[in-house]
Amino acid sequence: MVSGGSHDLVLTDDATANRVAFEQVLASAAGGTLRLPAGTYPIDGGVVVGSGWTLAGAEHGDGPVTTWLTSPTSDGTPLLHVLGSQVVIQDIGLRPPPCAPGEHGGDRGTAITVGRYLYPAEAEWIEGIQLRRVQVERPDTRAANCIAVMGAVRDLTIAEVSTVGGCTGVAVHWGAVGDRVDSIVGPSYHPHHLDLTDLQVSRAFEGFYLSSVHDVTVDRARLVEVEIGFRLLPGDNTDRFHTADGTVVGERIRVSGAWVSWTGPLYAIRIAGWGRSEIDKSVRVLEYRDVVVSDCTLVPLPPPTPATGDPRRSRAPVVLEQAAGVLLDRIRIESPATGP
Numbered sequence: 001m002v003s004g005g006s007h008d009l010v011l012t013d014d015a016t017a018n019r020v021a022f023e024q025v026l027a028s029a030a031g032g033t034l035r036l037p038a039g040t041y042p043i044d045g046g047v048v049v050g051s052g053w054t055l056a057g058a059e060h061g062d063g064p065v066t067t068w069l070t071s072p073t074s075d076g077t078p079l080l081h082v083l084g085s086q087v088v089i090q091d092i093g094l095r096p097p098p099c100a101p102g103e104h105g106g107d108r109g110t111a112i113t114v115g116r117y118l119y120p121a122e123a124e125w126i127e128g129i130q131l132r133r134v135q136v137e138r139p140d141t142r143a144a145n146c147i148a149v150m151g152a153v154r155d156l157t158i159a160e161v162s163t164v165g166g167c168t169g170v171a172v173h174w175g176a177v178g179d180r181v182d183s184i185v186g187p188s189y190h191p192h193h194l195d196l197t198d199l200q201v202s203r204a205f206e207g208f209y210l211s212s213v214h215d216v217t218v219d220r221a222r223l224v225e226v227e228i229g230f231r232l233l234p235g236d237n238t239d240r241f242h243t244a245d246g247t248v249v250g251e252r253i254r255v256s257g258a259w260v261s262w263t264g265p266l267y268a269i270r271i272a273g274w275g276r277s278e279i280d281k282s283v284r285v286l287e288y289r290d291v292v293v294s295d296c297t298l299v300p301l302p303p304p305t306p307a308t309g310d311p312r313r314s315r316a317p318v319v320l321e322q323a324a325g326v327l328l329d330r331i332r333i334e335s336p337a338t339g340p
Contacts, residue, residue, distance in 0.1 A: 005032040015042035015072055022047045036092065038066040046077030051084030057091035065135050068093040076101055078113040078148070082129060090132040099144040104181045104278075106171050109144030111136040111163075115151040115191070119177045123189060127155040136163040141205050143167055151175020152189035162200035169201030169223070174212035174235045174249075181278040186241030190214060190249050201226060207260065211235045212275075212286065214249050220257040225301065229260035229268040232293075232326070234275040234286035250325075253291040261299040261336070265315055268298045269331075273322040288325035297332045 007025050011018050018041050025034055031052020038058035049055065057067030071079055074097040080089060089112065099109025107113045114129055136146040146163040149156060149172045163169040172191050178184035192215040199221040201207040207223030210216055212235030223229050232253065239249040250273075262268040271293070273285045298317045317333050320326065 005029060006035065007032060008035050009037070011037060011039070011041040013042065015044035019043040019045050019047065026050060026053060031086070036067045040068040040070060042070050042072055043079070044071065044073050045075060046079055046081055049080055049082045049084065049087055049089070052086050053084070054088040054090070055080070055092060057093070060091060065091055065093040065133065067091065068095060070095040071097050073097060074099050074109070076105070076108045078107070078110040080112045082112065082114040082126065085126050086128040088130045088132070089134060090130070093135040093137070095137050096144065098138070098140045101144055106145055106173055107148045107150045110148045111138070111146050113148040113150065114156065115149060115153040115175060117150045117173065117175045118179070119151065119175060122177060122187065123152040125152045125154055127153070129153065129156040131158045131161055134161045136166070138165040141165055141167060141203070145171040146204070147171070148173070149191055149194065151191070153191045155193045156191070156195070158196045158199065160198045163204065164202050166204050168206040168209060169204050170196065170199060170208040172208070172210045172213055172216070176241055184237065184241060184279060187243045188237065188239070188241035190242060192216065192247065196221070206230070209233060210253065212238065212249055213253065214247060214251045216253050218255045218258070223258065223260045226260065226262055227264035228270070229258065229262050229298065230255065231269070232271045232291070234273055234284070236275045237277050237279065238275050238284040238286040240277070240284060248289065250286045250291070251289045253288070255293045256295050258296040260296065261301050263301045263303050265303055267315070267319040268300070268317045269293070269296070270319045270321070271323040271326050273324070285322050288323060291326045292329060293326065293331070294329040297334055299334050299336055301336060
């Protein structure tokens with residue numbers, strides 16, 4: 001295949017024809033720029049994006065995106081599934097269909113998934129990914145995530161991305177070799193060297209979470225009317241299958257400048273160091289090192305419905321569970337009247 005070049009994609013109201021058009025261009029060359037026109041266009045299934053491609057919507061200045069992709073089907077595939085390195089997705093809006101992939105389906109039914117949760121064999125790292133000025137809208141909550149970054153992914157930038165609805169705005173999770181979560185054999189892959197800036201999430205179950213990662217920065221996240229703001233988690237097997245390559249999972253994580261208005265019955269922020277394995281139910285603790293959460297403003301809102309959480313747990317802005325090594329600095333609690 002040839003590489004490089006720019007392609008102007010012609011899209012119509014035909015969902016099948018649109019998907020085929022995507023697939024033909026993406027299979028015709030080893031990378032290039034695929035330009036999408038302004039408008040709203042259906043596709044009848046997910047599209048896999050390989051290495052070296054830039055998917056760019058129509059230019060829109062400082063306003064909202066003008067290129068939207070929708071899907072009338074709910075087969076569980078991401079609308080855009082990034083499985084190659086050096087990929088850019090920018091200036092595109094996505095409206096995935098309702099999907100309920102289940103507890104361990106965080107990479108399924110999304111608008112965009114980068115990487116995988118479970119791998120059939122040892123995987124190559126995906127790197128050099130940029131998601132810029134992307135918008136996601138989905139009416140369902142407590143179901144599929146909006147954007148997922150999973151497994152063997154490193155050197156990724158998410159900037160000026162906004163999501164409305166869905167379970168989690170941006171879910172960042174480790175991955176591993178195995179058929180199911182209860183039969184993982186390893187090795188495991190832990191996303192790292194990630195930079196998330198100017199993330200906006202509204203009316204979702206959760207703003208974002210980071211599970212079993214290292215070397216991650218999140219700056220200026222605005223999470224509005226979410227049940228949970230964000231979580232730092234160890235992963236259910238912590239670093240049990242992590243290959244010794246000089247890196248340490250749970251190191252060098254920074255979250256700063258978050259503004260969270262939260263409606264849930266439990267907490268706005270949860271930082272946990274313990275995880276229970278799906279394989280043998282054993283509990284392991286991941287030791288955090290050089291982890292700082294700073295300059296965050298938390299605004300508790302009244303729950304929209306009667307509280308359904310564990311009655312033994314009171315509502316608290318921040319919950320720490322076996323999370324030594326985490327520094328909390330300048331965490332403010334404000335009333336809704338004083339929020340921006």
